[in-house]
Amino acid sequence: MNTFKHSGAAGDLIYSLPVVRHFGGGDFYLHLNQMDWIGTHYYGSLPAPFHQGRLTEQDFEYMREFMEAQTYIQSFQILDPRTAEITHNLDRFRTAFVGHPGNYIDIYADTFGIRDPDVQKSLRTTPWLTVPEPVVIPDRPVVINRTLRWLPPALPGAWATWKSEGVEENSVFVGHADEYVAFKQQTGWDIPYHATRTQLELASVIAGAQQFIGNQSQGLALAIGLGVSTFCEIRRDLPENRNECYFADNPQVVYF
16 A cells, blocks of 8 residues: 655645556655744745644644545545655655756656656646535636735736626635735725635635636645646746746646
């Protein structure tokens, strides 16, 4: 039986799952409270404030139902390093991540010796996530999540274009309440907010959408993994191909 372990964050973990599925799946362990150590050990400083102090037992419970819903995950457990024997330490990707010109999935594949170009393309372009019951928000086929992280200095013009085209009337916002307030202030959009308590609830709403619009976040990772048509607002403080979510050959993802 394969055993996998990851220390987070949520988006990093989601992008590891194509490789987990490629190896046939197995038991998956979450190593709690490692984010501060990861920052100092791999990158020389504490992580950004929104990652400090994560992942906690509360985060584990938030993720649990979603992870257990993936057919290739036999069990999802909290890691006890003293007793668990791990066959695939997914945190190994972090060494290769520094300066790597590509998305997370390619980095995981390289880390675990999957270097066939066709296999790598399949991993990053084939949906790898499922939910038991997608949730469709009536009359709101566009789901938006815009986090407060990595925002560009100026609001991309696409938001104003979509507003003029009436996309606003067909949209709903998911994510944290403070992100919702900031989104309305920054874009001038006035759309309803749909609260989600767990990762499975969030993924189910995204799975029920016809279109997802968002920036770098677990919501974006879920949309790409579910195969939902996606507009991605990329980071502008990095070259385009250094964005963790940059999938140049994925026809479901458009970058702006």
